[in-house]
Amino acid sequence: MTSQDRPIVSIRDVRKTYATGFQALKGVDLEIARGEVLALLGPNGAGKTTLISLICGMARLEEGIIEVGGHDVVRDYRAARRMIGLVPQELALEPFSKVRDSVAYSRGLFGKPRDDARVEAVLRSLSLWEKRDAKINELSGGMKRRVLIAKALAHDPEVLFLDEPTAGVDVELRKGMWDVMRELRAQGVTIILTTHYIEEAEAMADRVAVISGGRILLIEETGALMRRMGSKRLTIELQTPAGAIPPALERYDLTLSADGMSIDYAYDRAAERTGIASLLHDLSQAGLRLRDVRTTQDSLEDIFVNLVKEDP
Numbered sequence: 001m002t003s004q005d006r007p008i009v010s011i012r013d014v015r016k017t018y019a020t021g022f023q024a025l026k027g028v029d030l031e032i033a034r035g036e037v038l039a040l041l042g043p044n045g046a047g048k049t050t051l052i053s054l055i056c057g058m059a060r061l062e063e064g065i066i067e068v069g070g071h072d073v074v075r076d077y078r079a080a081r082r083m084i085g086l087v088p089q090e091l092a093l094e095p096f097s098k099v100r101d102s103v104a105y106s107r108g109l110f111g112k113p114r115d116d117a118r119v120e121a122v123l124r125s126l127s128l129w130e131k132r133d134a135k136i137n138e139l140s141g142g143m144k145r146r147v148l149i150a151k152a153l154a155h156d157p158e159v160l161f162l163d164e165p166t167a168g169v170d171v172e173l174r175k176g177m178w179d180v181m182r183e184l185r186a187q188g189v190t191i192i193l194t195t196h197y198i199e200e201a202e203a204m205a206d207r208v209a210v211i212s213g214g215r216i217l218l219i220e221e222t223g224a225l226m227r228r229m230g231s232k233r234l235t236i237e238l239q240t241p242a243g244a245i246p247p248a249l250e251r252y253d254l255t256l257s258a259d260g261m262s263i264d265y266a267y268d269r270a271a272e273r274t275g276i277a278s279l280l281h282d283l284s285q286a287g288l289r290l291r292d293v294r295t296t297q298d299s300l301e302d303i304f305v306n307l308v309k310e311d312p
């Protein structure tokens with residue numbers, strides 16, 4: 001195996017018990033490939049920030065092993081940390097610094113030599129160059145968030161952690177952030193993002209890991225997950241309202257809408273036979289007149305909500 005094939009982040013049997021005695025992580029195993037975008041999804045308190053803090057050395061790792069680029073995050077902390085850029089959830093910025101100085105300073109923290117051209121490139125890629133001489137407290141919330149990303153990128157990290165990068169930003173800015181992430185990905189940066197916006201995971205992530213109660217419930221390629229778990233629904237609109245589902249149709253999983261004007265049929269898209277043809281036949285046999293038929297697919301959000309609900 002060459003170093004290119006080796007996972008850039010490797011997490012083995014990591015547990016974390018806080019001083020309060022609360023076990024926030026209960027044995028996490030995870031390998032992240034170089035250049036991938038991984039979304040960590042989970043409800044509040046699932047352990048996402050704890051996991052990121054352990055990888056980045058902001059919380060003490062006592063049980064398990066984490067390596068970044070082959071460097072043990074405890075024994076070889078500096079080398080591991082140098083590979084990582086972290087965009088924290090909370091806006092932690094020096095209000096009176098100028099944008100460019102603040103980003104250049106972050107680069108210096110990692111012992112990287114001054115490089116004005118690199119800082120300029122980072123600021124330009126985040127549309128912050130025009131604001132380079134503005135003080136941070138003069139910026140909008142969305143701009144501040146981009147400064148956080150610029151600071152995290154200032155030392156040319158290979159792995160970027162984004163803890164809820166688009167929380168509280170407007171739709172336009174969110175799309176702008178996605179463009180930034182895509183550009184970084186194209187440059188070969190590995191991205192791990194936590195998000196509550198399932199749409200964001202769907203749009204950005206190569207793989208999705210669902211974490212709940214300190215455990216990883218599943219990790220899978222985003223498209224495959226949606227194909228595997230996303231049941232499909234067929235919505236049948238009727239010409240005249242039905243009072244109830246006819247008894248002859250009881251063998252199908254049907255739901256009648258409150259106004260009686262449409263029937264929903266949930267079926268497994270992976271199944272060899274969906275039963276749609278026979279259902280349509282049986283519907284007309286039962287005397288129901290159809291106006292329209294359309295299919296909808298579960299979103300990643302539906303899948304996620306179901307998964308976390310099922311977790312005891």
Ligand SMILES: Nc1ncnc2c1ncn2[C@@H]1O[C@H](COP(=O)(O)OP(=O)(O)OP(=O)(O)O)[C@@H](O)[C@H]1O
Nearest residue numbers: 018020022024042043044045046047048049050051
């Ligand atoms: N320093 C700490 N001491 C004690 N318990 C903590 C500490 N930090 C976090 N926890 C607890 O660990 C659990 C996981 O928290 P964590 O912040 O990792 O969750 P999260 O998945 O990032 O949640 P969110 O989506 O709300 O950010 C929570 O129950 C939290 O209260």
